[in-house]
Amino acid sequence: MARLHVNQFVGVDSDDPHIEFEERKNGPSTVSLLYGLDAYRERQHELVDDYDEWSGYLFPSTQAETGHIDSDTVRNRFHRLAKQAGVRVDGGLPKPHMARRFWYSQYQDALADVLDRLDIIADEQGSSSADVVHQNYLSEEKRREARRPAMRELLADAFGK
Numbered sequence: 001m002a003r004l005h006v007n008q009f010v011g012v013d014s015d016d017p018h019i020e021f022e023e024r025k026n027g028p029s030t031v032s033l034l035y036g037l038d039a040y041r042e043r044q045h046e047l048v049d050d051y052d053e054w055s056g057y058l059f060p061s062t063q064a065e066t067g068h069i070d071s072d073t074v075r076n077r078f079h080r081l082a083k084q085a086g087v088r089v090d091g092g093l094p095k096p097h098m099a100r101r102f103w104y105s106q107y108q109d110a111l112a113d114v115l116d117r118l119d120i121i122a123d124e125q126g127s128s129s130a131d132v133v134h135q136n137y138l139s140e141e142k143r144r145e146a147r148r149p150a151m152r153e154l155l156a157d158a159f160g161k
Helices: 037-050 071-085 097-125 130-137 140-158
Strands: 018-021 029-032
Touching: 097 130, 097 140
Parallel strands: none
Antiparallel strands: 018 029
């Protein structure tokens, strides 16, 4: 997160915006951008306006040799934001990894919504389940296309938009 760079954001003006990670704990990967493109664009414009020579990092630092803030700074900001918002989990401040837990929970709910819609197709076509239709008969592009609106709706509800 601390070293996110604009070069990692691909297809932000397409139907398949995503972030490409070459280095991650789990290895290289691509993460779909389902929500927050407006916030990304606003942040990019702010940085272009605020810095004479912007490095392209979304969280720049003029003091760090890397050109971006440190992961500890992200963690501190996360805690400060949670404290200001009055967010508590089990009586204490949430930890940053809990945001990922929230994301996966929402993602699972979105997938359940997609599978519910596919139940009708599975019944009509004589498939044993919606999961069979989802996994075996839809391309990855069609699966993403089906998940995106469901996930966007859940995130919009969660963030009050």
